[in-house]
Amino acid sequence: MNLKIEPSQSSPLVDFSVLRVGQHIQGVSIPVDAFEFYKQIHDFLDANESKLLPNSEFHFDLKYFNTSSSKALFNLLQRIQKQIKEGRELKVVWYFSDDDDFMLESGEEFEQLLDASFEFRKN
Amino acid sequence: MAEQKHTLTYEGNISDDLRSFMCSTLKQSMEDNMPEAKRVNKLVGFALELLDNAQRYGNGTKIEFEWTSSGNELSVTVKNLSNMQNAKRLKDTVDHVAKLNSEGLVAEYRTKMLDNKFNESGGAGLGFLQMAKNGAKDIKILIEDAVDGMCICSSTIIASIDGTDGAFNGSAPAQQ
Numbered sequence: 001m002n003l004k005i006e007p008s009q010s011s012p013l014v015d016f017s018v019l020r021v022g023q024h025i026q027g028v029s030i031p032v033d034a035f036e037f038y039k040q041i042h043d044f045l046d047a048n049e050s051k052l053l054p055n056s057e058f059h060f061d062l063k064y065f066n067t068s069s070s071k072a073l074f075n076l077l078q079r080i081q082k083q084i085k086e087g088r089e090l091k092v093v094w095y096f097s098d099d100d101d102f103m104l105e106s107g108e109e110f111e112q113l114l115d116a117s118f119e120f121r122k123n
Numbered sequence: 124m125a126e127q128k129h130t131l132t133y134e135g136n137i138s139d140d141l142r143s144f145m146c147s148t149l150k151q152s153m154e155d156n157m158p159e160a161k162r163v164n165k166l167v168g169f170a171l172e173l174l175d176n177a178q179r180y181g182n183g184t185k186i187e188f189e190w191t192s193s194g195n196e197l198s199v200t201v202k203n204l205s206n207m208q209n210a211k212r213l214k215d216t217v218d219h220v221a222k223l224n225s226e227g228l229v230a231e232y233r234t235k236m237l238d239n240k241f242n243e244s245g246g247a248g249l250g251f252l253q254m255a256k257n258g259a260k261d262i263k264i265l266i267e268d269a270v271d272g273m274c275i276c277s278s279t280i281i282a283s284i285d286g287t288d289g290a291f292n293g294s295a296p297a298q299q
């Protein structure tokens with residue numbers, strides 16, 4: 001029960017597993033149809049959300065993303081946040097680089113929109 | 124001292140891989156030439172949004188792309204064939220965004236992010252809101268008639284490179 005999507009020039013690595021704490025989205029996310037790409041993660045979660053370890057951490061380590069991905073990422077974060085509000089001890093870890101305003105501001109914006117609390121890590 | 128001017132142009136087909144390559148090239152070029160690189164992803168993001176639109180609406184036809192940085196000003200133009208309906212919708216979106224002040228931009232962005240809609244074309248108009256929020260000074264959409272109900276849609280975004288003077292002015296008068 002895992003989901004592994006290898007990274008491409010336009011889409012990130014996705015590495016989700018019910019057997020470990022860390023769930024990872026990593027790289028560049030600029031597909032024209034981000035909805036289609038992120039649907040694979042939603043499909044995996046539809047089937048396995050309840051099986052994820054109770055202390056699962058979702059690591060968003062992205063270099064940059066397009067607006068279409070921004071909406072798709074937000075939908076995913078919304079889903080995780082819903083679980084947290086229902087009492088699950090999940091964590092969102094958002095990575096940013098010191099020399100890039102975009103990633104930090106995007107993470108802070110999502111956090112505020114969701115009334116959530118992310119852990120921000122420099123990479 | 125003369126202002127430094129850098130121009131990158133491309134004419135041809137567009138694909139995911141090509142967009143990715145162009146973004147990496149622009150990013151590297153900006154990082155090599157800018158003393159303050161914190162805004163690089165935002166600036167490259169402007170080009171990326173216009174290229175996304177061209178790929179989405181261009182029906183696999185060739186595009187023209189031009190990126191010019193001169194002094195503190197960045198100008199990005201993408202020209203592509205489009206059907207008239209999509210081009211007009213694009214222009215209407217820009218005209219609408221142009222009427223919003225900074226609070227309006229944030230409110231509309233918030234609404235669109237929370238609305239759970241994801242139209243078949245992707246970002247549900249978020250792209251132009253995002254660009255205006257990220258410091259675009261001006262966005263222009265020009266539409267020229269072509270054959271068979273198609274048109275040439277030319278999208279230009281102007282932004283200051285260092286993020287100063289970033290108040291969004293909205294769309295220039297339409298030239299159709």
